[in-house]
Amino acid sequence: MPGPTAYTVVGAGAIGGTLALHLAQAGHEVLVVDADAEHVLAVRSGGLTVRAPHRPDRVARVDAVTPAQLARRGPLGKVVLAVKSQATAAAADLIAPLLADDGYVLSVQNGLNGHTIAARVGVHRTLVAFVNFAADVIAPGVIGAGGPGALVVGELDGSPSARVDALVADLAAWGPARSSTNVEGYLWSKLGYATMLVASALADAPMAELVDRHRAVVHRAVRDVLAVAAAEGVTLEPFDAFEPAAYTGGDEARADRATDALVAWLHTLDKKRSGIWRDIAVRRRPTEVPAQFGPVLERAGAHGVELAVLPELVAAIARLEAGDVAMGERLLHELAAPARAPQRGSASNPANPPMVNVPSA
Numbered sequence: 001m002p003g004p005t006a007y008t009v010v011g012a013g014a015i016g017g018t019l020a021l022h023l024a025q026a027g028h029e030v031l032v033v034d035a036d037a038e039h040v041l042a043v044r045s046g047g048l049t050v051r052a053p054h055r056p057d058r059v060a061r062v063d064a065v066t067p068a069q070l071a072r073r074g075p076l077g078k079v080v081l082a083v084k085s086q087a088t089a090a091a092a093d094l095i096a097p098l099l100a101d102d103g104y105v106l107s108v109q110n111g112l113n114g115h116t117i118a119a120r121v122g123v124h125r126t127l128v129a130f131v132n133f134a135a136d137v138i139a140p141g142v143i144g145a146g147g148p149g150a151l152v153v154g155e156l157d158g159s160p161s162a163r164v165d166a167l168v169a170d171l172a173a174w175g176p177a178r179s180s181t182n183v184e185g186y187l188w189s190k191l192g193y194a195t196m197l198v199a200s201a202l203a204d205a206p207m208a209e210l211v212d213r214h215r216a217v218v219h220r221a222v223r224d225v226l227a228v229a230a231a232e233g234v235t236l237e238p239f240d241a242f243e244p245a246a247y248t249g250g251d252e253a254r255a256d257r258a259t260d261a262l263v264a265w266l267h268t269l270d271k272k273r274s275g276i277w278r279d280i281a282v283r284r285r286p287t288e289v290p291a292q293f294g295p296v297l298e299r300a301g302a303h304g305v306e307l308a309v310l311p312e313l314v315a316a317i318a319r320l321e322a323g324d325v326a327m328g329e330r331l332l333h334e335l336a337a338p339a340r341a342p343q344r345g346s347a348s349n350p351a352n353p354p355m356v357n358v359p360s361a
Contacts, residue, residue, distance in 0.1 A: 001274065008033060008073075009080045009172075010091055012043065012064065014135035014275065015108050016082025017143040019049050019174055024060035026173035031063045033070050035087075038066045040140030051138065055272050065095055074098035078106070079168070085111040085291035093121040099125060106153065106167065109358045111292035112187060114156045126156045127164065130186035133175075134242055134271040136278055146271025150239045151175065154183035181300035185237040188229040191296060193242040195221035196262075198289055198313055201276035202320065202331040208266035210329070211259065216336045216341035217309060219255050222247045226308040228296050241265030280320050281327065309335055 006029035016032070024030040032048065043064035050058045065073060074099045083091045085121050088109065095105060099121055106127040107113050118126040134146030137274040153168050155161050158181045171177035180186065196218045202205035211218055226248055229236060236244040246258030279287045293314050300307050312335055319325045 007078050009077045011082035013137050017048055018050055018135050021050050021060045022174040024062045033065055035067055037066055038140045042065050049142045050145055051142055075100040076286045077103045078183045079082055080108055082108050083160055085109055085113055085288040088113045088116045092117045096120045100204040112295050118156055123156055128156050128183045129153045130183050136267050143172050147269035151177040152180045152183055154180045169197050185235045189236045189244045192244055193224040195225055197274040198276055201274050202316055203329045204327050206272040207274050208263050212263045214332045215259055217332050221310055221313055224307045227305050228300045231305050280324055286321055287317055289314055306335055
């Protein structure tokens with residue numbers, strides 16, 4: 001039986017495809033796995049391409065298979081898992097029996113998927129990462145680079161480790177990857193930031209403009225997530241242009257200043273609309289919003305945290321996916337209705353939710 005593939009990237013879309021290309025160009029052996037047979041065929045025949053405005057295409061020749069073909073490629077060593085949140089369990093079930101004894105799975109996904117993976121491969125073989133660079137699949141075999149961002153890697157249990165350091169060194173082929181003992185804090189912060197992107201997917205306009213125009217909704221949505229993070233005892237981490245501390249404590253002027261900075265940063269990105277918008281409007285497929293925010297809603301209920309807008313924001317995306325409503329800013333105006341009562345979890349919540357622990361930048 002052949003030895004482990006150096007890197008197996010499961011989910012060769014925007015994030016997985018970008019990392020796969022850079023790893024391959026740095027000389028690592030890379031196998032990509034994707035459920036889109038047309039995408040796999042294009043990678044096999046023409047290589048994996050990352051396209052950025054005003055720069056030459058970057059192309060890497062990598063092997064590519066569908067999930068059904070992966071069983072013939074084990075054992076797997078270093079696995080980078082980049083599937084949508086809703087596909088996590090199925091992908092981990094596929095990987096688990098193929099994983100080498102000293103192999104591991106690195107989640108580079110949105111949301112809180114680490115424990116779902118660990119339940120199938122073991123905590124000792126689960127790593128997590130926070131990823132915030134922008135990209136989209138724009139054609140089979142072609143990834144459109146949308147802008148720079150952060151990449152932070154760590155063990156699921158937060159302990160420092162030599163394998164994380166080695167992985168970060170390899171991921172430096174992409175850019176400024178680094179390690180952290182608090183990736184959970186980054187993932188919760190991104191969930192707060194991601195509510196802004198979810199809100200922007202309700203209408204067909206650049207996300208920077210929509211976030212700027214609909215601050216009443218996005219600020220309430222961010223605060224919903226941060227209140228749950230506080231109840232969980234999470235220490236949030238700032239990243240890129242997002243400063244979570246600005247949205248805690250009820251200082252609206254401070255929140256507005258933070259959103260000013262965030263909107264300015266969003267305007268600098270080549271990617272103008274969110275991947276959620278693209279899933280609905282272009283690819284006509286389910287988004288990962290329900291799977292991404294389901295754990296947040298469940299934990300809000302468990303802690304009795306009142307949520308002002310997040311449940312209805314997630315429900316609005318579901319209505320768009322089902323075709324029950326059309327995109328439009330009226331959906332954001334509806335969510336901003338002042339008469340909307342907060343939804344309460346399973347236990348009473350203090351009038352002022354606890355402050356979230358946020359280290360200084």
